[in-house]
Amino acid sequence: MQHDVDVLIIGAGQAGLAAGYYLHRANRDLAPARQVSFALVDARDEPGGAWQDAWDSLRLFSPSDTSSLPGRQLAPEPGVTYRLASVLPEYFRDYEARYELPVTHGIRIRSVFRDGKRWLALGEDGQQWTARILINATGVWDAPVIPQIPGADTFSGELLHTVDYRRASDFTGKRVVVVGGGNSGAQIAADLLETAASLDWTTRRPPRLMPDHIDGADLFRLTSLRVAGKPISPDDVPVGDIIAVESVRRARDKHGLTARELFTHFDDRGVIWPDGSRSDVDTVIMCTGFAPALAHLAPLGLAHPPAVDDIEPSQSREHPGLFFLGYGDWCGPASATIIGAGRAAKGCIASVLDYLAEARR
Numbered sequence: 415m416q417h418d419v420d421v422l423i424i425g426a427g428q429a430g431l432a433a434g435y436y437l438h439r440a441n442r443d444l445a446p447a448r449q450v451s452f453a454l455v456d457a458r459d460e461p462g463g464a465w466q467d468a469w470d471s472l473r474l475f476s477p478s479d480t481s482s483l484p485g486r487q488l489a490p491e492p493g494v495t496y497r498l499a500s501v502l503p504e505y506f507r508d509y510e511a512r513y514e515l516p517v518t519h520g521i522r523i524r525s526v527f528r529d530g531k532r533w534l535a536l537g538e539d540g541q542q543w544t545a546r547i548l549i550n551a552t553g554v555w556d557a558p559v560i561p562q563i564p565g566a567d568t569f570s571g572e573l574l575h576t577v578d579y580r581r582a583s584d585f586t587g588k589r590v591v592v593v594g595g596g597n598s599g600a601q602i603a604a605d606l607l608e609t610a611a612s613l614d615w616t617t618r619r620p621p622r623l624m625p626d627h628i629d630g631a632d633l634f635r636l637t638s639l640r641v642a643g644k645p646i647s648p649d650d651v652p653v654g655d656i657i658a659v660e661s662v663r664r665a666r667d668k669h670g671l672t673a674r675e676l677f678t679h680f681d682d683r684g685v686i687w688p689d690g691s692r693s694d695v696d697t698v699i700m701c702t703g704f705a706p707a708l709a710h711l712a713p714l715g716l717a718h719p720p721a722v723d724d725i726e727p728s729q730s731r732e733h734p735g736l737f738f739l740g741y742g743d744w745c746g747p748a749s750a751t752i753i754g755a756g757r758a759a760k761g762c763i764a765s766v767l768d769y770l771a772e773a774r775r
């Protein structure tokens with residue numbers, strides 16, 4: 415079945431929903447003849463984007479007012495500063511309904527082509543969309559990055575990635591190594607401390623925790639100052655890669671959680687450390703990051719990462735009419751956060767409306 419719209423948004427996680435919100439809002443103010451038809455399509459059967467796969471103990475790193483999509487604040491929970499991430503899928507479901515966002519769930523777009531002046535997106539089950547504008551908001555969760563470490567193919571234990579981690583109790587009694595010096599590595603290591611039979615947290619470089627009082631809201635405020643061109647004192651910029659959330663602080667202070675230097679290679683039953691010693695290991699969890707999930711855009715032959723406009727960073731420089739939302743700073747400052755996705759989407763939709771107005775002239 416073919417659907418023809420002005421704007422197709424691929425991905426209905428926070429970035430896609432925020433774009434949908436601004437289109438919905440624009441239509442409210444436009445005469446019927448000028449309204450923009452749009453659709454969102456998402457591979458997942460249910461609302462919530464990647465948050466549906468968050469591990470049970472994961473808490474947001476900002477309070478509710480800086481963990482919200484535009485137009486509707488995530489409700490605060492009395493006595494709780496940082497809400498559990500597991501509340502987000504319900505919040506997204508409510509958001510889709512409240513703004514009547516036309517989301518088709520359960521269809522993955524397999525490939526995208528340019529067809530004259532329109533985009534052609536081919537989905538599963540014979541579903542396809544054509545659109546003047548394509549907003550790609552497919553996140554990173556579907557493209558986990560696992561570094562090549564010698565001997566990995568001989569390792570007989572479990573080799574997992576952040577995307578596979580759900581709860582500490584799945585690892586009760588196991589000897590676990592957690593790899594990665596970012597937020598996920600620190601938090602998963604902290605989560606496992608009391609359950610695993612043994613735990614090694616290992617990183618390429620010594621991990622750097624930000625000062626304890628810094629949270630995601632502080633980082634967003636700094637980004638906002640930077641975007642506004644306001645002066646920022648170097649003393650206000652926290653040094654570090656890891657937000658010292660409560661679970662990480664507790665692991666550090668109560669259990670002395672520290673990281674050791676990354677192992678050099680695997681053998682069949684474990685890992686070999688730089689000093690030549692070895693550990694038997696049941697599970698290695700790679701918290702080693704993600705790449706933008708862009709496989710369906712392969713026919714367009716994009717650069718990696720895609721080249722975007724300097725002024726409107728969400729628009730592709732190689733393919734005008736193609737926009738990227740949510741992947742990281744390269745497509746809008748803080749755009750890979752819930753609050754930042756809203757700001758990036760606002761700028762993106764302003765450009766989309768200009769583009770459509772120009773095309774209709």
Ligand code: FAD
Nearest residue numbers: 425427428429456457463464474475523552553740751752
């Ligand atoms: P996603 O949520 O991944 O949504 C993309 C959607 O696109 C998915 O539903 C996917 O199924 C769909 N999709 C993908 N490919 C296709 C396709 N080909 N066709 C159709 N659909 C497709 N941010 C904060 O603001 N606060 C936090 O506390 C916070 N904590 C985080 C903790 C962790 C462990 C991680 C990994 C990230 C955290 N972030 C946090 C960052 C960020 O908010 C998330 O990464 C967020 O999920 C990104 O949203 P998104 O909409 O870009 O992508």
